[in-house]
Amino acid sequence: MAQATDAGRTVILTVDDDPGVSRAIARDLRRRYGGDYRIVRAESGESAVEALRELKLRGDLVAVILADYRMPQMNGIEFLEEAIGVYPGARRVLLTAYADTGAAIDAINVVDLDHYLLKPWDPPEEKLYPVVDDLLTAWRSSDFRPVPATKVVGHRWSAPSSRVREFLARNQVPYRWYSSDEPEGSRLLEAAGADGRRLPLVLTPDGTALTEPEPADLAAHVGLATAPSAEFYDLVVIGGGPAGLGAAVYGASEGLRTVLVERSATGGQAGQSSRIENYLGFPDGVSGAQLTDRARRQATRFGAEILTAREVTGLEAHGAARVVRFSDGSAIAAHSVILATGVSYRQLGAPGCDDLTGRGVYYGSALTEASSCEGQDVYVVGGANSAGQAAVFLSRGAKSVTLLVRGESLSASMSYYLIQQIEEAPNITVRTRTVVGEAHGAEHLERLTLRDEATGGSESVDVQWMFVFIGAAPLTDWLDGTVLRDRYGFILAGPDLTPDGRPPVGWELDRPPYHLETSAPGVFVAGDARALSAKRVASAVGEGAMAVMLVHRYLEQS
Structure with a gap:
């Protein structure tokens, strides 16, 4: 039976079949929102539907619904489907265990899910309240009507x-x-x-x-910002991965008029990660999408603009201004620029892979495809952390996951905690010294030819799904002739520009470049695009913050 407190206000409804969990989330919601909202608790999908119908009859409003996924008789997705018919404008959240994230992704399409939360949500100040705050804001601004999908x-x-x-x-x-x-x-x-x-x-x-x-x-x-609101800024951040988002947060929070420009989607490679478990402050791990969403919301709250689907093709210096040119011919200018362009996964050169990309061959975690792999045989190519995270994530639903590694072992390139998880997963097989020789298929991937580099032998395997993580190449070709790069295309900065103590060619200032400053004064680099960077989420965020500190120093002395 549903229980309610503080009648007469707009409702936040939570449903979980575990009485202890149900009481805990209702307690946390009441502590934060009880003064303005009525918290209604139910312990089954059926009783929650009944409660919604009663609320509807009384003319009450329901702003947010939080439903547990694993419930008997009526699971969380089935309940939310029923709830849509009663309160189509209510914001919907699915509470899931780590193993059920695939179901949560499916629910985005089935019930227009607004968010999914992993249990446990402690501390609520970090994991629960920011999500509910945003959903309540969105609900109020929508005039309580459903948002067309x-x-x-x-x-x-x-x-x-x-x-x-x-x-x-x-x-x-x-x-x-x-x-x-x-x-x-x-x-x-x-x-x-x-x-x-x-x-x-x-x-x-x-x-x-x-x-x-x-x-x-x-x-x-679809409502993403693509056009800048101004022609001139204090800071332009190019790239929306962890380094770029970190720079946007610190730049905007410290009073710089900041715009972040991203060519595809914020998060970069980290945003595609199914699970990041070694990032400071998240002992239970966090998905790349969740981390990206929080960082993006944090940046915009401080006033940073975020432009999506804007490709930068040029960077020029005009006096004290740094001009950023876009592929459509338009441009914006700023006092300073931070290059956080990150890297992209290298393409697999085996015959057949190019033709089958997006049709069974995917680069990165391809979140939209992961749920389709349930009960299937999946191959993951690569031996670093991204490949390991994908293998562990996919193994929760796939029949089998085969990890193809060119090297002799995983220990040279993968974190120890991931190696342990792979060893403990009964349906993950690791094949070392093995590469893809060819991909076969007509409309989609049907078969792979694998080559054993130790013996030179080859074999054919039937498979429809292959996810590739084989190293990264910097996205810096457009900077040719603008800043100095190493032979691999990574951007040189700070001490790496002056190994013999002399400033780089063309450097006109009477000081050496700052630590993250490139060969172009006022242009800084952070994250994976920088030569000799650590290629870790934490270090990228740190470099983004440090770059902003150096921007301040540059602006003060300009």
Whole structure:
């Protein structure tokens, strides 16, 4: 039976079949929100639906619903489907265990899930309250009406469809996916006047139909900021990974007018990580998406602008100004620039891989595809932390996961805690000294030829899913001739610019470059794009903060 306190106010509803957990979350919610909201608690999906109907009859408003995933008779997703019919405008949160994150990702499409929280949520000040605060703000600003969802119609094994879904998921834009060969997908194609030969079709909340949209056009139609609000800033941060987000947070919080420019989605490679367990302050681990979401919200709260789907193609110095040029010909300028462009996964050079990218071959964790691997045989290529995190995550739902490693062991490139988890997972197999020789398939990946580098022998395996993490290349080609880079393309800065104590060629100031300053005064680098960087989330965030400190020093002396 549902229990309620403090009648007469807008409701926050929580449902969990474990009485202890139910009481704990109601207690935490009441402590923070009890003065303004009525906290209603239920211990089953059925009683929660009944409570919602009673509230509806009385004319009460429901702002947020938090539902546990694992409940008997009616699980959390099934309950939220029922709840939509009663209170379509209420914000929806799924409480999950670590092993159920795949179900939470599925729920984004099934019930327009607004957020999912991993249990335990302690401390609530860190994990629970920031999420609920944002959902309440969004609910109040929506006039309590349901937010129309973006709809994507495409083919299951279409690379463009995969790219669009990944773009929306990484930017945390709720969407519904419809296969073009299913009745509802066909109906949407017909309604939009599309013939189905050019996919994906994206139907945006404002009613616009986009066929095979480019990221910038898609971003503009789904509510992501793409245009700067000003022509001149104190600081432009290029790149939205941990280093760039760290720089944006510290820059904006310290009074600098800051804009962050990201070509795809904030988070970078870290944002695609299924689980980061060695980041300071998160003893239970945190997903890359959760960490990215928190950092992005933190940056915007301090006043930083975040532009998405804007590709930077040039950087020029004009007196004291640093001009950043975009691919569409427009530009913005600033007193200073932080380069946090990060790295991208190297492409697998084996024959067949290019043609099957997005159709069974994926680079990075491909969050939108992970849930489809349940009960399947999956191959992960790579021997560093990103590959290990993906293997552990995928093993929770896949029939088997085979980790292909070129080296002789994992110990040379992977953290010890991940190696332990891989060894303890019964369905993960590690094959060392093994590489992909060729990928085969017509419409999608069907088979791999594997080559044993120790013996020179090869074998063929049937597989539809391969995720590739084989090292990273810096995204710095556009900086050729602007700042000094090493032979691999990583940006040189600080002491690495002056190994013999002499300033770099063209340096005109009477001081040496600051620690993270490039060969262009006022232009700094942070994170993975920097030569000899640690390639860790914590160090990237730290460098972003340090770069802002050096920006202040540069501005004071300019």
